[in-house]
Amino acid sequence: MHKLVLNCLRKAAISIAIILAFGLAPLPAVAENKSIVISSGGPTGVYYPVSVAICRLYNVKYSFLGHGCTVELSGGSIDNLMQLRADKVDFAIVQSDWQAHAKNGTDTFADVGAHVELRSVFALYTESFTVVARANSGINNFQDLLGKRVNIGNAGSGQRATMEVLMDQHGWNRFDFASTREFASDLQAQALCDNEVDAIVFMAGHPSGTIKTATGTCDTKLVSITGPEIDKLLETSDHYRASIIPAGTYFGQTEDISTFGVSATMVTTSDQQDESVLRLVEVVFEKFDRLKRLHTALTNLDAVEMQKDIMPASLHDAASSFYSTGVN
Structure with a gap:
């Protein structure tokens, strides 16, 4: 046992001597984990x-x-x-x-x-501001949302905040709708297809999984977002620009949808x-x-x-x- 310890110490000393003699640096430490x-x-x-x-x-x-x-x-x-x-x-x-x-x-x-x-x-x-409505809701443009059941988005989301900008632009408040809901993005399509709301609003890059679900599951349509209030918004803000959701992006969408985006x-x-x-x-x-x-x-x-x-x-x-x- 004593000889074994001496041999180990002798080998370690030789290794150190080689490192010093040839200027070999020890291996670098593993980089700090920074996720x-x-x-x-x-x-x-x-x-x-x-x-x-x-x-x-x-x-x-x-x-x-x-x-x-x-x-x-x-x-x-x-x-x-x-x-x-x-x-x-x-x-x-x-x-x-x-x-x-x-x-x-x-x-x-x-x-x-x-x-x-x-x-x-x-x-x-x-990201285009998008309105998806039930086909039988009578909603054909943004102004038709008045008096309807609308999901305006969950608090903390960009879609909710942008919807509020549009409401201000039109001089509306939540009481101008039959009711407003605050479903998060992953619950909107189901709420629309379950007839809990007449329309949902969404700020999204296209194609969007939520909108694919809505248009593929129940009878719905995309609505163009145009009019003098939108024109004024585009003229007075550096944040927004006109955008198009091309025909065929979603099931049943046969024509381009005009809107605006960020x-x-x-x-x-x-x-x-x-x-x-x-x-x-x-x-x-x-x-x-x-x-x-x-x-x-x-x-x-x-x-x-x-x-x-x-x-x-x-x-x-x-x-x-x-x-x-x-x-x-």
Whole structure:
């Protein structure tokens, strides 16, 4: 036993001598595990599967280095921005209009003030304001919602906040409807098909799983969102732009639907580590073609537009540096 210990000590001494003699450094320590969390949306919306697609690419490239990516469900854009402000998540997907309000401390964010640390990372796709109505409801345009049973969206969601903007634009309040409901995105289609409401409103990249469910399960139709109030909204706001939901996007949709939309954007804060932001933008643009195949809402992504589309908050320094190298 004594000889065995001496032999082990002798071998250890020889190993140390070799390292010192040849200047060999010891093996580096394993990198600190730094996983990122993306706050997304409801399970049947578009934010969630898009976040999952991004995390999937991120984990393939970085998980073996101890850098993982996970997705959290949430109530939507406003909930995400509040979570980000509270430092409970690292990144979030949000509507560009509510990104602007959070940055400036306006509208819903007036009480909490401007989020000066809010930073953009990249834009994604256009989200169109969408109304789906029961076919026999008599709803053929936005104005026809008056006196009807309408799901206006859950508190904390971008669709709810945008619906309230439209109501203000038209001079309406909740009492102008027969009733209002606040179903979350994953419950809207069922409520519509169960005849609990006459119409649902949705802010989504298309095609949307919720709207596919509604149009494929019961007799429904998409409604165009047009008129002088919408024209004025587009003229007076930098956040919105006209958009089209092409014919054939959903079952039974035989014509284009005119509406308006915003950009879905990935955001973080100035406190987020440069390395985390750089890893995220690198994997998105290095695996760009693969990303576009992971969800139908990403099919028409444009790498150049993603760097400069409607993003009210300044770019995070790491993202800005990456884009300055000429990503296309």
